[in-house]
Amino acid sequence: MEEALDWVPGGAAGVAMIAGTVALGTYYLATRPKGRPPMFPLNEQAFLEQEGAEMIRTSRFCKDSKDGKFMRCLYEDCRTLYEAFRRGAKESNNGTCLGWREKNKPYQWLHYNEALLRAKNFGCGLVHLGLQPGSHVGIYSQNCPEWVLVEQGLYSYSMVIIALYDTLGADACAFIINQAEMNTVVCDDDAKINLLLDKAPSCLRRLVHIKDLRRETVARARKQGIELIRFEEVERLGSAHSHSYRERPPTPDDICTVCYTSGTTGNPKGVMLSHENVIACVSAVLLQLGEHRPNRSDVMISFLPLAHMLERCCQVAMYMQGGSVGFFRGDIRELMDDMKVLKPTLTPAVPRLLNRIHDKVMGTVNGSTLKRMLLRMAMNSKFGELQKGVVRKNTIWDTLIFKKVQESMGGRIRLLVVGSAPLSGTVLTFVRCALGCVVVEGYGQTECVAPCTLTIQGDCVPEHVGPPLACSSVKLVDVPDMEYFASAGQGEVCVKGVNIFKGYFKDPERTKSVMDSEGWLHTGDIGMWLPNGTLKIIDRKKHIFKLSQGEYIAPEKIENIYIQSQFVSQVYVYGESLKSCVVAIIVPDVEAVKQWAGENDIPGTLSVLCADDRVKALILSDVTRLGKEAGLKSFEQVKDIYLHPDPFSVQNGLLTPTMKTKRPQLKAYFKPQLDDMYSRLN
Numbered sequence: 001m002e003e004a005l006d007w008v009p010g011g012a013a014g015v016a017m018i019a020g021t022v023a024l025g026t027y028y029l030a031t032r033p034k035g036r037p038p039m040f041p042l043n044e045q046a047f048l049e050q051e052g053a054e055m056i057r058t059s060r061f062c063k064d065s066k067d068g069k070f071m072r073c074l075y076e077d078c079r080t081l082y083e084a085f086r087r088g089a090k091e092s093n094n095g096t097c098l099g100w101r102e103k104n105k106p107y108q109w110l111h112y113n114e115a116l117l118r119a120k121n122f123g124c125g126l127v128h129l130g131l132q133p134g135s136h137v138g139i140y141s142q143n144c145p146e147w148v149l150v151e152q153g154l155y156s157y158s159m160v161i162i163a164l165y166d167t168l169g170a171d172a173c174a175f176i177i178n179q180a181e182m183n184t185v186v187c188d189d190d191a192k193i194n195l196l197l198d199k200a201p202s203c204l205r206r207l208v209h210i211k212d213l214r215r216e217t218v219a220r221a222r223k224q225g226i227e228l229i230r231f232e233e234v235e236r237l238g239s240a241h242s243h244s245y246r247e248r249p250p251t252p253d254d255i256c257t258v259c260y261t262s263g264t265t266g267n268p269k270g271v272m273l274s275h276e277n278v279i280a281c282v283s284a285v286l287l288q289l290g291e292h293r294p295n296r297s298d299v300m301i302s303f304l305p306l307a308h309m310l311e312r313c314c315q316v317a318m319y320m321q322g323g324s325v326g327f328f329r330g331d332i333r334e335l336m337d338d339m340k341v342l343k344p345t346l347t348p349a350v351p352r353l354l355n356r357i358h359d360k361v362m363g364t365v366n367g368s369t370l371k372r373m374l375l376r377m378a379m380n381s382k383f384g385e386l387q388k389g390v391v392r393k394n395t396i397w398d399t400l401i402f403k404k405v406q407e408s409m410g411g412r413i414r415l416l417v418v419g420s421a422p423l424s425g426t427v428l429t430f431v432r433c434a435l436g437c438v439v440v441e442g443y444g445q446t447e448c449v450a451p452c453t454l455t456i457q458g459d460c461v462p463e464h465v466g467p468p469l470a471c472s473s474v475k476l477v478d479v480p481d482m483e484y485f486a487s488a489g490q491g492e493v494c495v496k497g498v499n500i501f502k503g504y505f506k507d508p509e510r511t512k513s514v515m516d517s518e519g520w521l522h523t524g525d526i527g528m529w530l531p532n533g534t535l536k537i538i539d540r541k542k543h544i545f546k547l548s549q550g551e552y553i554a555p556e557k558i559e560n561i562y563i564q565s566q567f568v569s570q571v572y573v574y575g576e577s578l579k580s581c582v583v584a585i586i587v588p589d590v591e592a593v594k595q596w597a598g599e600n601d602i603p604g605t606l607s608v609l610c611a612d613d614r615v616k617a618l619i620l621s622d623v624t625r626l627g628k629e630a631g632l633k634s635f636e637q638v639k640d641i642y643l644h645p646d647p648f649s650v651q652n653g654l655l656t657p658t659m660k661t662k663r664p665q666l667k668a669y670f671k672p673q674l675d676d677m678y679s680r681l682n
């Protein structure tokens with residue numbers, strides 16, 4: 001990515017090039033291919049199921065079908081993740097399935113039938129070791145072929161896979177192993193084995209390792225009475241006893257995974273998902289992708305954590321269609337190199353990655369007026385094509401400007417699926433133009449598998465998350481506290497359908513707090529219907545949001561700590577998911593600030609003091625100290641503050657009659673100050 005656009009020449013050469021470009025551009029205009037129409041009218045992307053306050057919206061695919069029921073599967077012979085893999089084997093005729101590479105070598109591949117056999121052997125080996133249908137088995141590993149072999153092996157005997165991952169930490173991992181009563185966890189390397197040994201709960205009896213272990217680790221496990229066994233040894237056991245244990249494929253209703261998610265507070269929650277949940281979600285996405293859906297000639301790069309459902313669903317889609325999945329080597333710094341070798345045709349992506357691509361390109365043109373102008377012309381031309389439904393990467397602008405970005409990703413990307421956090425419209429449009437591929441953005445959460453809405457190809461207007469998928473309906477419900485009303489097309493997003501989870505594992509209380517008696521999942525996100533039936537996410541009900549790097553922030557928790565400072569009278573902590581840090585508006589305590597100012601010979605009214613850098617430094621350091629003492633993580637600490645002399649009040653509309661802060665109003669009121677702080681933090 002670094003050198004994208006670096007070579008765009010300046011000076012006379014550049015002017016000559018622009019002249020040539022314009023001429024060529026005109027030629028291309030004449031030969032431009034015709035765009036494809038979107039799969040349904042862009043001004044009516046969903047059905048309104050029920051007029052009135054509720055405004056339930058449903059996919060057009062759903063209503064078009066005979067009985068108006070939700071979609072459960074795309075193929076009748078593919079209703080479980082077990083069947084999905086077998087469909088891929090048939091569809092691809094034993095094509096390439098799982099790819100990996102060592103050092104700087106090319107990719108090596110396991111074919112579908114080999115993968116199926118090894119997976120079954122692994123599952124059979126675990127059964128021989130005493131596991132049974134329904135057993136929970138953990139996996140704590142980087143993405144790799146073995147991850148998928150373990151997963152499919154477990155499904156062969158109706159077992160349940162539970163992923164652990166680094167950001168949980170040792171305590172949460174131990175909590176999960178204990179809650180899910182897992183006696184076996186598969187780990188890739190020595191470090192992860194040791195992390196689990198640190199806090200091993202008594203139910204943990206066996207660790208399967210993919211890579212070699214240090215001698216100390218082996219001794220340590222032995223001392224703790226935990227059996228260590230190599231991955232290949234489990235396969236060998238399974239292969240030797242394959243005739244003793246018949247496969248026990250799961251039914252659609254069986255749980256396939258318990259997906260633990262960590263929030264800002266409390267223990268991780270185990271989201272129970274059935275095979276049908278996952279198949280319905282993936283099928284609905286494939287249906288909505290239409291002719292752009294993956295097929296057996298597609299290759300996907302796997303680098304987002306398999307512990308999260310976005311990546312899992314993308315892989316399920318590939319296996320269902322008989323495509324190939326190539327794994328990165330595990331180091332995100334080498335991802336682009338892996339992509340150049342693998343040449344994937346599709347990839348899931350998170351906003352962070354796309355932001356980086358955007359910023360890098362912008363950074364390289366930033367210094368030169370000419371380069372900026374060329375980029376603007378290129379963007380205008382490509383966006384014009386997008387609006388006509390033309391998606392391609394063979395225009396003159398691709399050759400001149402975007403080739404390097406495209407080639408840094410292998411040059412063959414045709415479909416990019418974005419999810420997991422909001423993506424800014426500028427970046428989305430940039431990516432669509434620069435990569436010349438189909439880019440769809442989804443919205444959802446683990447409790448509804450992955451996406452429950454997805455943009456449709458052909459709609460190039462950014463900053464919404466598309467219409468509901470065919471597996472579920474979406475409605476908005478009133479949140480009077482925050483002044484969002486469904487009658488005005490705004491409210492908490494609620495989802496109901498075949499993709500809704502089976503509850504939190506061993507936690508009926510928390511399940512009840514998000515799922516109502518009619519089966520609607522209350523997501524906690526505030527959405528807004530656009531007139532054309534697409535959903536736009538505008539706020540968070542509990543005021544919890546993710547920063548751009550994916551960390552959760554609960555601003556009220558931070559405010560409750562900062563308010564303890566003697567210098568702080570009122571505080572409003574603000575951040576947004578497009579940013580990587582939080583900032584605050586603080587109304588200082590008049591007495592305390594005046595006293596400190598007097599002692600330090602700083603004259604002036606509170607307004608004057610608020611503008612004084614010394615006062616600001618004092619308050620910023622005091623709240624940061626308090627935050628540190630209270631155990632705030634560094635991303636939870638404000639990076640800048642703005643001091644405001646006038647209190648938030650009911651009269652000025654910034655407090656509710658019950659003296660709670662009105663967050664949307666505060667955000668609007670202080671927009672200039674917030675924007676200013678962020679622009680300086682960039």
Ligand SMILES: *[C@@H]1O[C@H](CO)[C@@H](O)[C@H](O)[C@H]1NC(C)=O
Nearest residue numbers: 093094095110111112113114
């Ligand atoms: C699948 O393909 C691989 C690679 O060509 C081959 O080694 C293997 O024998 C094939 N398996 C079956 C069952 O055809």
Ligand SMILES: *[C@@H]1O[C@H](CO)[C@@H](O)[C@H](O)[C@H]1NC(C)=O
Nearest residue numbers: 291292294295296297298414
């Ligand atoms: C897969 O899809 C791509 C893009 O739509 C298409 O060019 C290709 O021919 C398809 N391959 C197969 C085997 O259907």
Ligand SMILES: *[C@@H]1O[C@H](CO)[C@@H](O)[C@H](O)[C@H]1NC(C)=O
Nearest residue numbers: 362363365366367368369682
């Ligand atoms: C280049 O980027 C820097 C940092 O983002 C910014 O301050 C500056 O204004 C930019 N320059 C131009 C010419 O856009």
Ligand SMILES: *[C@@H]1O[C@H](CO)[C@@H](O)[C@H](O)[C@H]1NC(C)=O
Nearest residue numbers: 042043459460461530531532
């Ligand atoms: C959908 O509606 C929004 C709001 O009216 C509008 O901004 C957008 O352009 C529309 N999208 C399409 C594709 O018509």
